[in-house]
Amino acid sequence: MANSKITLNYFDIKGRAEIIRLVLTWAGKDFVDNRISREDWPALKPKSPFGQLPYVEIDGKVYGQSLAISNFFAREFNLYGKSNLDGLIIDQVAQLTEDFIQEIVKVIRAADPETKAANQKKVQEEAAPKFWGFYEKLLKESSGQYFVGDEVTLADLIAFDVVTGFVSDFTLPLPDSYPLLTALVETIGNNDNIKAYKAKQQ
Incomplete structure (x- = not known):
């Protein structure tokens, strides 16, 4: 994960993506914070895994659901406790x-x-x-x-x-x-x- 390229896709608001941004920021992990306008979203929607935001691209592969994403990164960066x-x-x-x-x-x-x-x-x-x-x-x-x-x-x-x-x-x-x-x-x-x-x- 240290060398993985991460792109987070969401609207230009805090909303459901902010916790993901916070986890990555706390961990010091560089990521592309791709903020999508509502005008551009319909054209980009087919690329998302479940037709909704946020979704994340990790080394070119796409994953959805904000809770799943934040939990994954928390585990990757030792923010999920020890037990x-x-x-x-x-x-x-x-x-x-x-x-x-x-x-x-x-x-x-x-x-x-x-x-x-x-x-x-x-x-x-x-x-x-x-x-x-x-x-x-x-x-x-x-x-x-x-x-x-x-x-x-x-x-x-x-x-x-x-x-x-x-x-x-x-x-x-x-x-x-x-x-x-x-x-x-x-x-x-x-x-x-x-x-x-x-x-x-x-």
Whole structure:
């Protein structure tokens, strides 16, 4: 994988591809961040494995599904813990986040402005505090500052993405009442690779 050529294909937004970008960036792996315009997507769609984005090209071969891709790269770059139990903890965070995202989807797909506003209010007042609380609980149960002890894993990058990525467009800012999650996000955000990547996106 060290010498593999990687191209990540997605729209020019954070969305479902951001966690993949974060994993590769954290690992210091060079990759082509191919950002596709919505106008160009219909012509490129047949090239994608399942007719959707994101998809990744690794040495010319194409793979789809954002969770599968992020999990693969996390394993390749030693961000999936050291045991199956570590992997279970990481998978918990990933699955919780998928549940959280489904609440966001209800806002995006609302049929009318009233439903959209109601769903948005529910995300801000109910869903976000609930899931932030779940992350905080798992961090309290950890033996270190991260979800899996004292080593950064995919789980930490997922939580960072939740607080700084597209999910945050639908929530209020993370309050101080989640100190462990706040500290985690600050630590990940202060990584040199992540800081450089974020600076380029502004």
